[in-house]
Amino acid sequence: MSEKIDSLWIAGASGLVGSALARFYRKKKIRLLTPSRSELDLTSQVDVEKWMEVNNPSHIIMAAGTVGGIGANHNRPAEFISDNIIMARNVIHSAFKQRIEKLVYLGSSCIYPKEAEQPIKETSLLTGTLEPTNEPYAIAKIAGLKMCESYRSQYKSNFVAAMPCNIYGVGDTYHAQNSHVIPAMILKLHDAKIKNLAEIEVWGTGDVLREFMWSGDLARALDVIMRDYNDLEHINIGSGEEISIKKLVKLIAKVVGYQGDIVFNPDHPDGVKRKIVDNTKITALGWRPQMHLKEGLEKSYNDFLERRIYETAFEQNKTGDTVWR
Secondary structure: OOOOOOEEEEEOOOOHHHHHHHHHHOOOOOEEEOOOOOOOOOOOHHHHHHHHHHHOOOEEEEOOOOOOOHHHHHHOHHHHHHHHHHHHHHHHHHHHHOOOOEEEEEOOHHHOOOOOOOOEOHHHOOOOOOOHHHHHHHHHHHHHHHHHHHHHHHHOOOEEEEEEOEEEOOOOOOOOOOOOHHHHHHHHHHHHHHOOOOEEEEEOOOOOEEEEEEHHHHHHHHHHHHHHOOOOOOEEEOOOOEEEHHHHHHHHHHHHOOOOEEEEEOOOOOOOOEEOEOOHHHHOOOOOOOOOHHHHHHHHHHHHHHHHHHHHHHHHHHHOOOOOO
């Protein structure tokens, strides 16, 4: 029988996944709780416990976290491991103390060994060495997953963990150094088009294969997991399709309208050669991704442009000058 959700707290509702979840659940007859970072500090155990006592959610999706691409992971490893472990511990332990009916913890496919057999099954966890470029973040996400398992085993708490592939979509963070590959490349290629640059450089060989999924498809998958998945073992969420970074960048360039040369620099790290998760368990629950990559990239670029226009107008209003951020 499917889980009945009375009130849902989306922890991290202002982020990429959290905002997609908020858009999805606003269409449902559910009391939705979406406190912002300024309203609730998830790194404070006291604040989290007090907030939960006052607001009393019946269900939680833990989608908050400190995230970023290879550059951000390299430059800020202490933040990536510390922030994510602290937030996971605070939310999961408070959910236990408040006797929350169900919690879904959102992890990442980077938890798997760099040499894991492809497609990566859930059973591959902790069977090998992690990819060094994001090891602190991966360890933090493994800790959150194991917290869910441990509270479930010891206290019978209905906590489950979901591990998605790379996510993109409306509300993404567009930053040259700190973003994941799709938003970073949208920003880079758009700016190159505006500046009429003859070529751009992209880190790595471009030959590695990755799997991407639209944030709205992930929101639907998490709803399915919240309602119908109750096993101890974590569950993968993947689109089932992979693309080389080289083809991806060229596709983004086509969507953006950049016509210059794209030069791949093999002196910079690629990360793992291939990463696609086995999505057998989630598809067995009736879920399928709906958004095709090209259409999703077009929607993402339109979102980027709309936000750029808003930000530019805001800066003009403040200073009288146009500032592209």
